[in-house]
Amino acid sequence: MPKDPVTRNDVAEYAGVSTAVVSYVVNEGPRKVAPETRERVLDAIRALGYRPNATARALRMGTTRTFGLITPDGGNPLFAELAKAIDREAAARGYVVLQTSADGDPVTERAKIAELLTRQVSGLVLVAPTADPSLDDVEVPVIAINRVLPTVSSVRPAYRDGARAGVEHLISHGHRVIGLVIGGAGHPERELGWRDALAAAGLQEGPIARTTFSREGGYRAAQTLLEAEPTAIFASSDLQAIGVLRALHEAGLRVPDDIAVVAFDGTPETEYTWPPLTVVRQPVELVAREAVRRLIDGEESMEALTVPTELILRRSCGC
Amino acid sequence: MPKDPVTRNDVAEYAGVSTAVVSYVVNEGPRKVAPETRERVLDAIRALGYRPNATARALRMGTTRTFGLITPDGGNPLFAELAKAIDREAAARGYVVLQTSADGDPVTERAKIAELLTRQVSGLVLVAPTADPSLDDVEVPVIAINRVLPTVSSVRPAYRDGARAGVEHLISHGHRVIGLVIGGAGHPERELGWRDALAAAGLQEGPIARTTFSREGGYRAAQTLLEAEPTAIFASSDLQAIGVLRALHEAGLRVPDDIAVVAFDGTPETEYTWPPLTVVRQPVELVAREAVRRLIDGEESMEALTVPTELILRRSCGC
DNA sequence: ACCGGTCTGGAAAGCGATTGCTAGCGTCGG
DNA sequence: CCGACGCTAGCAATCGCTTTCCAGACCGGT
Structure with missing residues (x-):
């Protein structure tokens, strides 16, 4: 009642x-x-x-102590992990977070941003936003995660260096033909890292498959990649790597004996794939903490913060 | 500026x-x-x-058009999927959702509930809440998901029937010794379903392992279960099944040739395990839609709504 | 010419909180 | 004994919005 x-x-x-x-x-x-x-x-x-009544208080004080968080897809484990970390950091500072998915659609994204601003969020976190969400007349701090935008502060992992480290590890295992599964346009850094490693070792470029950041995408990408007979594959995300593993298993290839795999991201599920994936771990906690810190403490700099990744060796690389 | x-x-x-x-x-x-x-x-x-200014409007109107959502763990794929579905349903009706994790801790849960109520949410969704979050003096509609609570409306999948269907499928494959990996206390239904199926087929109870709802838990549970030499394992959650698969692989067992596996939940990642998991799919979309509907339309009944599950046949059962 | 009805726009009362300013009053030093 | 001061507590304005009630303009019908 x-x-x-x-x-x-x-x-x-x-x-x-x-x-x-x-x-x-x-x-x-x-x-x-x-x-x-x-x-x-x-x-x-x-x-x-x-x-x-926090509403009345917010009206009077002019601040809601609420953050808005927009991810491309709440179902993606990486984003779920990020959201969780951001929630934790925010909660520790007395903030709560309004979380919503934009489904990777720029129009939806724009609408969600407007909705959150209407609700007077004290700050906005955009995870892997689309190219230009037009944030000119926004009066609250905004921070982009995993993508640098022209007009807002941002923090993201060292994609290029991390990818390079992952590929170099593969090279150190003696691989010479290393395929790449890379996501859609607008995220060139991991590809550059792969190129860096190959070039530094004096190797020819391996086969590339461009696809979506999804298991399905990785699955199909691997199937086309196999025609070039690579001895190793570097996947630009966990999800893709999981799809790759499936394709490999179906093709009767043994990992890592016949072909090695390394992935970028390193969400917890990569520890339980078969075989467990060697990954370039994206420092989710750090990213979240820094994002929240900047929002609250009001970092002035538009400077993009790049946080280091960590290579986690498991079985899929042959270690 | x-x-x-x-x-x-x-x-x-x-x-x-x-x-x-x-x-x-x-x-x-x-x-x-x-x-x-x-x-x-x-x-x-x-x-x-x-x-x-939605804050001022909310103060005046007495409603924030905001829901609070508390999950035990935002990182769990099942809960992430649920959260996403709830977000979608809520957004379609002009609501936004304040999402937060309670980390499975009753004290934290209580604190989060208080925080959300302070913020005047128009409704509260509790996903798999702990036993008694004491919701007596709450003046907004509350709905429990995946667990029925004495004092609040709830919606959840047909755990018992679903589990029974999963186990019966295993039996139809000729299995006679079927182990069970079950979560901590307070979720007896899947265990009952397993018993139902066994009893109906005139089989003896198989080995049981009680553990947490996690990959790690499933992994360890499987190791102890193997001592009883089951020919099949029914896992009460995806996460546990994934841990089970790992243990099985490490033991050199082939799935499904040497041992079959069926899991409850059926989040997307079960399609990409090796082998792909046969699952009792929990109707996440339906649960979310019904939860939001009840919150908005103000379902009176404390009656728990049980939604049917779906058996999805993939490779891990031997089909 | 008057009355009633229709159509627009404005004034103002809150919603529940924060906070600057003021007032009461007991105490203490001179 | 008196004035000043320090400590508490209360008044009232304000945040941005919704909504009720009212006023004025204009119409047509009698």
Whole structure:
């Protein structure tokens, strides 16, 4: 049965003080309240089950202590992990997060941004946003994750260096023909890292398959890649690598004996694939922490922060 | 550079009308506005880049059109999928969702619930909540997903029937010793379903391993289960099944030739394990839709809604 | 000419909180 | 004994919006 909400007025009346005093004790603010009065108020709050109305407070204070978070796809484990980390960081600072998916569609993305701004979020986190979400007249801090945008602050992993490290590891195992599964346009860095490693070792470019960032995409990409008979494949995301593994198994190839695989991202599920995947781990925690920090502390710089990746050796590379 | 926000007053002034009129046109409300005036206001809105303040509106209207969503772990693919589905359903109705993880901890859960209530959510979705989050004095609709609670409305898959169907399928393949990997206490239904199937076929109970709902848990559970030499394993969740697969691979067992596996949940990743998992699919979309519907339309009944599962045959069962 | 009805727009009362300013009052130094 | 000061507590304005109620303009019918 929905009871009508108890407001600060009720508390004030019950405790026999003015509403202002209730505010003072609720906020433990700079204002002092006599211990005795304070106790009376606290009792009233308990007795009535009073819960301050954050909406009213937000209106008055001009800040909601809420972040907006937009990912291309909440079902993607990487984004889910990021969202979780951001939630944790935000919660630790007393913020909550409005999370929503844009389904990779620029129009939806734009609409969601507008919706969140309308709701007066105190900051906006855009995970792997589309090229130009037009953020000119936005009056709150915005931070882009995993993609650098011209007009906003951003933080993302060292895609190029990380990819290079992954491919170099494959090279150190003696591989000479290393295929690449890369995501759609607009994310060139991992491809560059792959090229860097190959060039530094004096190797020819291996076969490339461009596809979506999905298991299905990786699966199909691997099938076409196999025609070039690579001895190793570097996948630009976990999801793709998982698709690759499936294609490899179906082709009767043994990993890593017949063909090695290394992936970028390193979400937890890569530890339980068969065989477990060697990955270039994206520092999700760090990215989340830094993103939240910048939003709250108001980092001025449009400078993109690049955080280092970590190579995690498991079985799929042959180690 | 943070510009100061443009309010409805600015728009009114710019358009040379009263603030009330601005409201009328913004809300397309019951009130009529002369087309000419209306145009002037719309022009003003565009010119000034006015965005209505949802906080103020919420305060006035007494509803935030926001849902709170608490999952035990945002990183769990099943919950991520659920969250995504709920977000979609909510968005379609003009709601947004405040999502947060309770980390499976009752205390955290309680704190998060309080936080969300403070923020005046219009409804609360609790995914697989702990036993008793004490929701007595809550004045907004609450719905529990994947667990039925004494005091709140709930919706969840047909755990018992689903599990039974999965196990029966295993039996139809000729299996006689079917192990069970089951989650911690408080979720007895899948275990009952397993028993149902066994009893109906006149089979003895197979070995049981109780563990957490995680890959790691499934992995260890399988190792102990193997001592009983089952010919098939039914896992109560995807995550556990993935751990089981790993243990099986490491033991040199071939799936499904040496041992079959069926899992409950059926998140997308089960399609890309090796071999692909036969699963009892939990109808995530349906659950989400029904949950949101109940929240918005205000379902009175405390009756728990049980939605049917679907058996998806893939390779791990031997089909 | 008057009355009633229709159509528009404006004034103003809140929604529940924060906070600057003010007032009451007990205490203490001169 | 008096004035000043420090400590508490209350008043009232304000945040941006919705909505009720009212006023004025204009119409047609009698």
